[in-house]
Amino acid sequence: MRYPMEMIVSDLACARGGVPVLEGVSFTLAAGQALLLRGPNGIGKTTLLRTLAGLQPALAGQVSVPPETMAYAAHADGLKATLTVTENLQFWARIFGQRGIDRALEDFNLTDLAGRAAQNLSAGQKRRLGLARLLVTGRPIWVLDEPTVSLDVASVALFGAAVRRHLDGGGAALIATHIDLGFPAGQLDVTPFRAQPRGLDHFDEAFA
Amino acid sequence: MRYPMEMIVSDLACARGGVPVLEGVSFTLAAGQALLLRGPNGIGKTTLLRTLAGLQPALAGQVSVPPETMAYAAHADGLKATLTVTENLQFWARIFGQRGIDRALEDFNLTDLAGRAAQNLSAGQKRRLGLARLLVTGRPIWVLDEPTVSLDVASVALFGAAVRRHLDGGGAALIATHIDLGFPAGQLDVTPFRAQPRGLDHFDEAFA
Amino acid sequence: MMPELGKYAGAVLSSYGVSLALMAALVLLSMARGARVRRQLDEAEARRRDHG
Amino acid sequence: MSLWEYANPQKFMQTSSVLLPFVSVLTAVCLVVGLVWGFFLTPEAANFGSTVKIIYVHVPSAMMAINAWVMMLVTSLIWLIRRHHVSALAARAAAPIGLTMTVIALITGAIWGEPMWGTYWAWDPRLTSFLILFLFYLGYIALWEAIENPDAAADLTSVLCIVGSVFALLSRYAVNFWNQGLHQGATLSLDKEENISDVYWLPLVICIAGFVLLFVTLVLVRTRTEIRARRIKALVARERMG
Amino acid sequence: MIALLLRDLNLAVRAGGGFGLGLAFFLIVTVLVPFGVGPEGAILSTIAPGILWVGALLACLLSLDRIFALDFEDGSLDLLATAPIPLEGVVAMKAAAHWFTTGLPLTLAAPVLGLLLNLDGAGYGWLVASLALGTPALSMIGTFGAALTVGLKRGGLLLSLLVLPLYVPTLIFGAETVKRGADGMATGTALMMLGAITLAASALLPFAAAAAIRINLR
Amino acid sequence: MIALLLRDLNLAVRAGGGFGLGLAFFLIVTVLVPFGVGPEGAILSTIAPGILWVGALLACLLSLDRIFALDFEDGSLDLLATAPIPLEGVVAMKAAAHWFTTGLPLTLAAPVLGLLLNLDGAGYGWLVASLALGTPALSMIGTFGAALTVGLKRGGLLLSLLVLPLYVPTLIFGAETVKRGADGMATGTALMMLGAITLAASALLPFAAAAAIRINLR
Ligand code: HEM
Ligand SMILES: Nc1ncnc2c1ncn2[C@@H]1O[C@H](COP(=O)(O)OP(=O)(O)OP(=O)(O)O)[C@@H](O)[C@H]1O
Ligand SMILES: Nc1ncnc2c1ncn2[C@@H]1O[C@H](COP(=O)(O)OP(=O)(O)OP(=O)(O)O)[C@@H](O)[C@H]1O
Ligand SMILES: [Mg+2]
Ligand SMILES: [Mg+2]
Numbered sequence A, B: 001m002r003y004p005m006e007m008i009v010s011d012l013a014c015a016r017g018g019v020p021v022l023e024g025v026s027f028t029l030a031a032g033q034a035l036l037l038r039g040p041n042g043i044g045k046t047t048l049l050r051t052l053a054g055l056q057p058a059l060a061g062q063v064s065v066p067p068e069t070m071a072y073a074a075h076a077d078g079l080k081a082t083l084t085v086t087e088n089l090q091f092w093a094r095i096f097g098q099r100g101i102d103r104a105l106e107d108f109n110l111t112d113l114a115g116r117a118a119q120n121l122s123a124g125q126k127r128r129l130g131l132a133r134l135l136v137t138g139r140p141i142w143v144l145d146e147p148t149v150s151l152d153v154a155s156v157a158l159f160g161a162a163v164r165r166h167l168d169g170g171g172a173a174l175i176a177t178h179i180d181l182g183f184p185a186g187q188l189d190v191t192p193f194r195a196q197p198r199g200l201d202h203f204d205e206a207f208a
Numbered sequence C: 001m002m003p004e005l006g007k008y009a010g011a012v013l014s015s016y017g018v019s020l021a022l023m024a025a026l027v028l029l030s031m032a033r034g035a036r037v038r039r040q041l042d043e044a045e046a047r048r049r050d051h052g
Numbered sequence D: 001m002s003l004w005e006y007a008n009p010q011k012f013m014q015t016s017s018v019l020l021p022f023v024s025v026l027t028a029v030c031l032v033v034g035l036v037w038g039f040f041l042t043p044e045a046a047n048f049g050s051t052v053k054i055i056y057v058h059v060p061s062a063m064m065a066i067n068a069w070v071m072m073l074v075t076s077l078i079w080l081i082r083r084h085h086v087s088a089l090a091a092r093a094a095a096p097i098g099l100t101m102t103v104i105a106l107i108t109g110a111i112w113g114e115p116m117w118g119t120y121w122a123w124d125p126r127l128t129s130f131l132i133l134f135l136f137y138l139g140y141i142a143l144w145e146a147i148e149n150p151d152a153a154a155d156l157t158s159v160l161c162i163v164g165s166v167f168a169l170l171s172r173y174a175v176n177f178w179n180q181g182l183h184q185g186a187t188l189s190l191d192k193e194e195n196i197s198d199v200y201w202l203p204l205v206i207c208i209a210g211f212v213l214l215f216v217t218l219v220l221v222r223t224r225t226e227i228r229a230r231r232i233k234a235l236v237a238r239e240r241m242g
Numbered sequence E, F: 001m002i003a004l005l006l007r008d009l010n011l012a013v014r015a016g017g018g019f020g021l022g023l024a025f026f027l028i029v030t031v032l033v034p035f036g037v038g039p040e041g042a043i044l045s046t047i048a049p050g051i052l053w054v055g056a057l058l059a060c061l062l063s064l065d066r067i068f069a070l071d072f073e074d075g076s077l078d079l080l081a082t083a084p085i086p087l088e089g090v091v092a093m094k095a096a097a098h099w100f101t102t103g104l105p106l107t108l109a110a111p112v113l114g115l116l117l118n119l120d121g122a123g124y125g126w127l128v129a130s131l132a133l134g135t136p137a138l139s140m141i142g143t144f145g146a147a148l149t150v151g152l153k154r155g156g157l158l159l160s161l162l163v164l165p166l167y168v169p170t171l172i173f174g175a176e177t178v179k180r181g182a183d184g185m186a187t188g189t190a191l192m193m194l195g196a197i198t199l200a201a202s203a204l205l206p207f208a209a210a211a212a213i214r215i216n217l218r
Helices: A045-052 A085-095 A102-107 A123-135 A153-168 A203-207 B045-052 B085-095 B102-107 B123-135 B153-168 B203-207 C006-051 D003-007 D009-041 D050-082 D085-117 D125-146 D150-178 D194-241 E002-014 E018-037 E041-064 E066-073 E076-081 E087-116 E123-149 E155-183 E188-217 F002-014 F018-037 F041-064 F066-073 F076-081 F087-116 F123-149 F155-182 F188-217
Strands: A006-016 A019-030 A034-038 A060-064 A070-073 A141-145 A172-176 A186-189 B006-016 B019-030 B034-038 B060-064 B070-073 B141-145 B172-176 B186-189
Touching: A006 A045, A019 A045, A019 A060, A019 A172, A034 A045, A045 A070, A045 A141, A045 A172, A070 A123, A085 A102, A085 A123, A085 F002, A102 A123, A102 A153, A123 A153, A153 A172, A203 D009, B006 B045, B019 B045, B019 B060, B019 B172, B034 B045, B045 B070, B045 B141, B045 B172, B070 B123, B085 B102, B085 B123, B085 E002, B102 B123, B102 B153, B123 B153, B153 B172, C006 D009, C006 D050, C006 D085, C006 D194, D003 D009, D003 D050, D003 D085, D009 D050, D009 D085, D009 D194, D050 D085, D050 D125, D050 D150, D050 D194, D085 D125, D085 D150, D085 D194, D125 D150, D125 E018, D125 F123, D125 F155, D150 F123, D150 F155, D150 F188, E002 E087, E018 E041, E018 E087, E018 F041, E018 F155, E041 E066, E041 E087, E041 E123, E041 E155, E041 F018, E041 F041, E041 F155, E066 E076, E066 E087, E066 E123, E076 E087, E076 E188, E087 E123, E087 E188, E123 E155, E123 E188, E155 E188, E155 F018, F002 F087, F018 F041, F018 F087, F041 F066, F041 F087, F041 F123, F041 F155, F066 F076, F066 F087, F066 F123, F076 F087, F076 F188, F087 F123, F087 F188, F123 F155, F123 F188, F155 F188
Parallel strands: A034 A172, A034 A186, A070 A141, A141 A172, B034 B172, B034 B186, B070 B141, B141 B172
Antiparallel strands: A006 A019, A006 A060, B006 B019, B006 B060
8 A cells, every 4th residue: 555645735624613723734644743733722633634534615726635545543442332343344344345354353452352343342342443443444544533532541642652653654543632642753732724704895705 | 527437348249231341340439539430442340330439339339428428510511501600500509408508619719600601601610610519509518520631730630629628528429530630549440450351151150 | 445345355355464464574584684783793793893 | 807706705695776666666556556456446257246355465475485496596506606605695584585476376276276176185287386386495494593603504505495395396297197177377367368368467467577676676676785784793703703 | 591591492493493494394295185185176175184283293203302312412311411491391391392393383384384275274273282182292202202202313213113103193183173173073082182182291201301301322 | 345335234134123213113103104194904005005105215315314324423534534445335335234134024024014904904914025126226326415415513304304305206106006016907007107217326425425525535
């Protein structure tokens, strides 16, 4: 999966619920790099990540990234409560045209839980499963929204190790988080990109 | 609301989905104290808190606590997406027979968001609202399950301050968390109380 | 003045009544909402100018 | 200068404010003349008795009920293809008018049905199609109300309007297949009876013109309101960003 | 406790008209039946009482799964269970809110729909009376069913399956009242039974429902 | 893509029988109608084709809101939208899964329920044929409606309101086929129209539905 892969974001503006929240965001993320998005609650990190993942249109600016290279993990994990850990992973592997979920299970210490239904996992175990999903997508750019929520210290370390391995393998990661993840990574505080309230002097601007 | 108030847990055992997860848990929580529950993912913190809050029966042991003194805050916040911040808080205040939500709004920096519908809040803002709910219950013992999930550093500090004020006012708090909350508190690691797999030598024991 | 409607007076009058009432209600509601929204917009624009 | 310029909100506001006084006066004149003429000055018909006077509210409202939907279909297509906001808002503004017209046609028809067919309601194809149209209007309006993001609401209701139109046509055909019906329509067409046609025809045409003009007036007024509401929303959001 | 009722009504109105939609479903069921059965007035007026009652019942049924589901998902139910009001009261308020948003509008709209189905003139009064007396029982029984299935994914159809047999007596007496009323026969017994069902359901089921919720929250 | 279909079927079976419950609802509607309408065989057999079709339609309708709702809530839909399969394919698979869990069992069970309603002997074959041809259209149209309302709280009843007028042509042609079949009349046109609706719906609606989902995810 090692092909020249780079994500270039230039002068991006994005909106939530029709209200611009961030503007002028620019950065480059090359293979092997990780970038941590920082910023206080409500600044627009989630909105930015959703825009990058293609789930919502940008207000302005460009995102240049090879097609089908991003794996997005949101606040919610996309797990089916009645399926087992294995079945959940296998499903996503097949959707992304991959096979082999064993490494994902091992990396996130889920092997013991493999036969357990997702609804019988604790909050942290569920989260680990959600993260393991990233490994079975086979995609090089991970776009993660607060991935370590509910994880204990040991699991955060597991996650850090998984990210580092992914970077070493030529992947990249863009992570919105409030805590320290314990591996070297660039930081981007999005606070300065907060969208300025516009004048709305012209009547038409209500429709922009 | 200052009356002699103490929570004494002795030799408690609790089960999740019919499987015992913790046993022999004992501790005392007096007015003015905070206790942090520690332990790796899946050890049974959530289960323990739900048992204490009276949402599920204990397998064995006693919980002695004055009636109607506990306010429980779970992983989910109990917010109605279409109601505004004020309406959500007011509802819970009325259910708990309290009035006056202004202090709660101020303490969690929600005054600016007061008229916003809960669905239009970011993850951290929602969480702040969920925590503000504790203040309008008027109850002395807070039982909190990972309260700081999704909160940024400033909001964690707000939360710490709120807990400290609560303790100073004669309240108590029992908090399951994986991170450092920045205020002095007792710690209880529940790992040693992990339930031992029992023999199931007698046929009847499957029905215990 | 009133035309002779015969045994169908009730039917004719009630259809005119219902139609005119519904149309009047629609017109009035449209105008009322129009006026309200217009007032709100004026207030909002005034606030905007005050704040700069 | 292209026609599309009127799709600019500002331009629309200006033009419509100039137009509105004329259109509304014309509407009032046509409606008063047509309805007064029809109600007071037309004779009874042989087979309808005095109920023939109902035609002056029944037929124009029935026509407008259909035309309003057609107009919504066109403006929805314009929105989807050219993304003119005024177009989407005009569709939103027209829906309650169409709904009211449908209700008027249904109620006056029901009232007319009692003396003519001995029942308020029969499952005649034309009547049934109107009932289905009523449901389409309800669903369309409910969808607008249910979605908060205005652009998403415009998109989704437009999609519904297009798909709904196809199914409305299909229903019309299905309903005809299902039941042959009682509704007078062409069999009692007034134009065929030469001797009375003129007597009824002229006031009817004036009433129809009145209803068309009423529709235009209301669409203009309501679209203006919707545009203002959109601007309020934007201003309030801006204040919140503060 | 009244706060809970008000909040639920408020939520119903906010969410795009909890009122309007239950009603709309009733309308649509009564409209669909002639499409299936055919347009003949005589047949329609024979089956009108039955169909109207079945329609009202289905309209109630469809909105049942929301009674607790939303509160369960967002954690409100856990919090309500630990709040200082008795869970029985919560259940009763939920049932009341359901009736106000579904049963009451259905009752008021039923005569118009009776028209569509060619209901006999004498039947209209009895239709309204039987619905006014019977729909509270539907809401209460439905709330009980919803309490049994709270927390189950895809509980909706299971809920219908559980509740429908419980609805049968109400349906029979309700439709019978209207049918006899339309035919000019005595309706006393049937109407009395309806009232008795409603009373008994409101008196007893809140306790059963509260118990069911407690068990489901474990 | 087939993985999605298999998962959905698997989920339907796990969650206490997606198969069984759609069916059960159909059964219960057909059972309730005699309770409401009364037990006279002649009346029942006149209305049987209509009631059976209305019942099948309502059973479909009830399960529609789950098509996307669960996937939306747990975030799967976001992930599917960014996955390497086209969203149109996702929609088509969802509709197929809905049909396998609802339309197919309904079709197979309908003759038994026809018995309960005294359906005329000649009608059974046409009942099965019309359901087999018509229920795929119900699933596809319903999936479109579900796509329009995905993400709306309490979308369930709004969904019914949107979808039911769209169901009218299918219902009319379906019931008409059975009625004519039972009376020994020609059924060609009605059956052909059913097939045409199904074909057209499956060809065009996935695109509309995928567009609706993209808009709703924004
Ligand atoms: C709820 C019931 C009814 C509905 C929805 C309804 C609907 C319509 C519609 C859609 C039209 C066509 C308007 C056009 O030309 O575009 C129409 C015309 C007309 N309707 Fe009705 N109708 C109803 C009941 C009745 C009844 C009961 C009568 C009288 C017995 C009646 C008499 C007429 C006549 C005379 C016309 C004009 C026909 C022509 O010039 O072609 N309608 N109605
Ligand atoms: N529908 C909406 N309408 C208006 N504003 C909204 C809407 N939804 C969210 N917002 C606002 O948009 C802003 C950005 O939200 P977003 O979820 O992107 O923040 P975030 O940086 O991810 O915060 P957190 O760290 O709390 O998750 C917030 O201030 C939020 O209140
Ligand atoms: N229905 C069930 N059946 C069997 N075991 C279950 C069931 N539900 C949860 N468990 C298990 O019970 C244990 C305790 O879960 P609990 O949620 O209490 O953990 P926790 O300490 O809160 O973990 P976390 O920090 O991840 O939130 C976990 O190991 C979990 O896998
Ligand atoms: Mg966020
Ligand atoms: Mg936990």
